[in-house]
Structure formats: structure tokens, C-alpha cells
Amino acid sequence: MWQLYQYPLCPHSRTVRLVMGEKGIAHNLVREHPWERRDEFLDLNPAGETPVLVEDRSGDVLIGTQAICEYLDETNPKTPMLEGSAAARAEVRRLADWFGRKMWQDVVAPLLEEKMFKRIISRASPDTVRLRESMRAANGHLDYMDYLLDHRRWLAGSRLSLADFAAAAQLSVVDYLGALDWRGHENAKNWYAVMKSRPGFRPLLGERMEGVAPPAHYDKVDF
Amino acid sequence: MWQLYQYPLCPHSRTVRLVMGEKGIAHNLVREHPWERRDEFLDLNPAGETPVLVEDRSGDVLIGTQAICEYLDETNPKTPMLEGSAAARAEVRRLADWFGRKMWQDVVAPLLEEKMFKRIISRASPDTVRLRESMRAANGHLDYMDYLLDHRRWLAGSRLSLADFAAAAQLSVVDYLGALDWRGHENAKNWYAVMKSRPGFRPLLGERMEGVAPPAHYDKVDF
Numbered sequence: 362m363w364q365l366y367q368y369p370l371c372p373h374s375r376t377v378r379l380v381m382g383e384k385g386i387a388h389n390l391v392r393e394h395p396w397e398r399r400d401e402f403l404d405l406n407p408a409g410e411t412p413v414l415v416e417d418r419s420g421d422v423l424i425g426t427q428a429i430c431e432y433l434d435e436t437n438p439k440t441p442m443l444e445g446s447a448a449a450r451a452e453v454r455r456l457a458d459w460f461g462r463k464m465w466q467d468v469v470a471p472l473l474e475e476k477m478f479k480r481i482i483s484r485a486s487p488d489t490v491r492l493r494e495s496m497r498a499a500n501g502h503l504d505y506m507d508y509l510l511d512h513r514r515w516l517a518g519s520r521l522s523l524a525d526f527a528a529a530a531q532l533s534v535v536d537y538l539g540a541l542d543w544r545g546h547e548n549a550k551n552w553y554a555v556m557k558s559r560p561g562f563r564p565l566l567g568e569r570m571e572g573v574a575p576p577a578h579y580d581k582v583d584f
Numbered sequence: 585m586w587q588l589y590q591y592p593l594c595p596h597s598r599t600v601r602l603v604m605g606e607k608g609i610a611h612n613l614v615r616e617h618p619w620e621r622r623d624e625f626l627d628l629n630p631a632g633e634t635p636v637l638v639e640d641r642s643g644d645v646l647i648g649t650q651a652i653c654e655y656l657d658e659t660n661p662k663t664p665m666l667e668g669s670a671a672a673r674a675e676v677r678r679l680a681d682w683f684g685r686k687m688w689q690d691v692v693a694p695l696l697e698e699k700m701f702k703r704i705i706s707r708a709s710p711d712t713v714r715l716r717e718s719m720r721a722a723n724g725h726l727d728y729m730d731y732l733l734d735h736r737r738w739l740a741g742s743r744l745s746l747a748d749f750a751a752a753a754q755l756s757v758v759d760y761l762g763a764l765d766w767r768g769h770e771n772a773k774n775w776y777a778v779m780k781s782r783p784g785f786r787p788l789l790g791e792r793m794e795g796v797a798p799p800a801h802y803d804k805v806d807f
Binding site: 431436454 | 644651654
């Protein structure tokens with residue numbers, strides 16, 4: 362059985378969970394707080410980051426969102442994550458990186474620091490300037506989703522792909538942290554409503570990070 | 585013909601150049617300084633980052649190191665970059681990300697800022713504390729290469745792979761900036777000497793970034 366090392370608000374682990382949910386791959390969740398830098402976890406992944414996926418019988422260890430998702434896609438054909446021509450696959454990978462790295466850096470990492478780490482770990486007050494900047498950046502990412510969805514059925518093209526799950530995973534953490542304003546983003550909002558009804562989303566929306574409560578609309582499909 | 589948008593010290597573009605060199609894929613270099621945020625370049629890649637690879641006849645635009653390298657590997661079988669089982673491929677992707685993202689963040693990005701941007705753009709003095717930290721981090725990455733090469737022929741396993749080219753590309757920029765100390769890193773040094781003799785390396789080592797001179801040993805295979 363697969364063991365996924367993660368914590369509820371890790372958007373990268375959420376990407377993996379959504380992909381496993383789509384593909385119907387059974388797995389257990391193992392709670393890991395990477396900021397605690399546990400020795401056993403550093404032995405698994407010297408980068409000290411979630412997600413890590415371990416097959417407890419074979420001992421296989423898979424590390425990193427892109428590497429894990431590509432592995433799951435290569436070994437499990439259900440709901441393919443990277444379909445089409447080499448150019449179409451490159452566009453999926455570009456956007457998986459856009460959301461998983463750029464949106465993470467611009468929006469999700471600073472929000473997690475200000476709204477989660479400072480609340481539950483350092484007990485400091487959030488930096489309101491940085492919060493405002495992150496929320497402005499979140500708005501920019503919603504604009505970009507609107508733009509893509511003006512031209513395409515799904516974010517990377519005519520097919521549902523890893524790009525959609527990577528984007529939805531990052532967005533779901535921003536939403537949990539109360540930093541999304543959907544006004545003026547009809548395309549992105551409609552797309553996110555569809556994503557929320559996908560198989561992997563429900564268990565994920567039911568979970569809570571201790572000490573950090575989401576807004577009331579967070580787990581509603583109609584928000 | 586492929587047009588690669590890059591600048592000489594962009595380590596991500598160097599990864600793509602090494603892969604194209606291995607595969608014998610003809611391409612032109614287009615000089616792009618992403619920090620100038622040229623409108624035409626932002627139209628190509630809204631992330632404003634190099635590398636971008638454009639096929640000028642078909643108009644295909646490929647963006648991002650991993651997406652480009654996977655595309656080149658899928659469409660050109662010479663010197664495969666991701667061979668073996670799904671688990672072996674996951675290990676290649678883990679290490680390509682380790683060097684392309686973690687070593688970049690820990691070592692290469694701060695070095696470029698202190699030793700290139702401050703010299704040629706802002707004309708400020710480098711922050712010596714940050715330089716020392718980057719060089720210490722570079723040493724840690726060499727330790728990790730030594731460790732991997734104690735157990736394996738190449739960085740990701742028994743086969744030469746994208747992980748080796750990603751690592752060599754980052755390392756070559758650190759070396760250009762005079763921040764490598766090979767003492768005590770025999771494994772990594774021997775591996776890098778082999779990498780330096782690969783087909784894509786020679787043209788790359790002959791180039792210079794204006795205003796930033798490399799140390800004398802930089803382009804020697806025997807260093």
C-alpha cells in the first residue's frame with residue numbers, strides 16, 4: 362500500500378492526492394510537518410519536503426510532485442494526466458510548473474507563512490503588507506486562469522490534465538486561508554466548481570489544519 | 585529551426601543546451617535578458633523566464649526546463665534522458681528538480697545576484713555574508729553528489745540521464761562565478777571532468793558574460 366507523507370495544507374501533496382483520487386489509487390496518509398525536520402523524514406527525502414510517496418512492501422520511495430505525478434501517470438492509465446502530442450504534453454508541464462512553482466512562490470508560500478506558520482508555530486502577527494501582496498498576486502493568477510479558459514475547455518487545452526489538478530490544489534489552499542475573491546473571475550470560478558466535484562476533492566475538503574479554520578464557503582461545491 | 589532564448593549564465597538554459605548538444609539538435613541562440621522584461625518576450629512566456637524554445641516554422645513555443653527537456657526526449661531518441669523503469673525515471677526527475685530548483689535556490693540564484701546582477705546592473709557591492717552562505721551551500725551540494733556517486737555510476741543510477749545534465753549545468757555556472765572548491769570532492773570532480781567532455785559542453789564553456797570573467801581553470805577539461 363502507498364503511504365503519502367503530507368500535511369493538510371501542503372498544496373503539492375494535494376496535487377498528488379487529487380491525481381491518486383482520479384486514478385482510484387488506494388493510499389494511506391501519513392502526517393508529516395516538514396518544518397519539524399524529523400530525522401526519519403530527512404532520511405527518506407534529504408530535501409525535507411512533502412510530498413513523499415512510499416510503497417511499504419516494495420520499499421519504493423517517490424519524491425516531489427512532478428516526479429510522483431508522472432510516475433502515477435506512467436503506471437496507471439485511468440484518467441490520463443498528460444495526453445496528446447509532445448507539444449500538448451509540454452503545455453501541461455509548463456502549466457503544472459506555473460501553478461506548482463510560480464503560484465506557490467507568489468501566493469501560497471507567503472500566505473502559509475503569514476496565516477499558518479505565524480499562527481501555530483511562531484505565534485507572531487501576520488505581516489499585513491505581505492498578505493495584501495499575496496492576495497493581489499492571487500488575483501493575477503485568477504486573471505491568468507480566466508484568460509486560459511477563454512480559449513480552452515481546460516487549463517492546458519481540450520483535455521483535463523495535470524495542469525488542472527496542480528492549479529486546483531494550489532487554489533484550494535488559498536481558499537482555505539480565506540484569500541480568494543472570485544468577483545470578476547467567472548471562468549475560473551466555474552472551472553473550480555467543476556474541479557471541486559472531482560473524485561479526489563471531497564476527502565481533502567473535509568480535513569482541517571489544527572488552529573487554522575477555513576471560511577464557511579470553503580467546502581461547498583456551490584460557493 | 586529551433587530558437588533558444590537564453591543568456592550565457594542562465595543554468596536552466598544550459599541544461600537545455602546540453603541536452604540539445606547530446607541529441608545533436610540544431611538550434612540558434614537568441615540572447616534574452618529576462619530581467620529587462622521585454623514585452624515581446626513576456627508575450628512568449630508570461631513567466632518572463634528563460635529558457636524558451638521556439639520553432640520558427642511551426643510556431644511551436646516550449647517553455648521551462650523540465651517541459652522542454654521532456655519534449656526533446658520524447659521527440660528525439662538519441663541519448664535518452666529518462667531511461668528505465670517508472671521508478672528509475674522518477675529518480676531522474678527527483679534529481680533534475682533537486683539541482684534545477686534546490687541547488688538553484690540555495691546556490692546559483694544568490695551567486696548570480698551577488699556576482700553578476702550587482703556587477704553589471706545595479707553596480708552595488710556584493711553581500712559577503714550571502715556569498716559565504718552560497719559557497720557553503722555549494723559545498724553541501726558537492727557532498728551530496730559525492731554520496732550519490734559512491735553508490736552509482738551516474739547521479740541518478742546506472743545510466744547517464746537528465747539529472748547529470750541538470751547538475752552539470754548548475755555547477756558550470758557556480759564554477760564560472762569562481763565559487764567552487766573541489767578539495768575533498770574527488771567523486772564529484774571526476775564526474776564533472778567526464779561531463780565537461782560531452783558534446784554540448786564545449787560551445788557553452790567558450791562563451792562569456794560581458795563584465796563577468798570566469799577563473800582561468802573554468803574551460804579546462806583538466807582543472
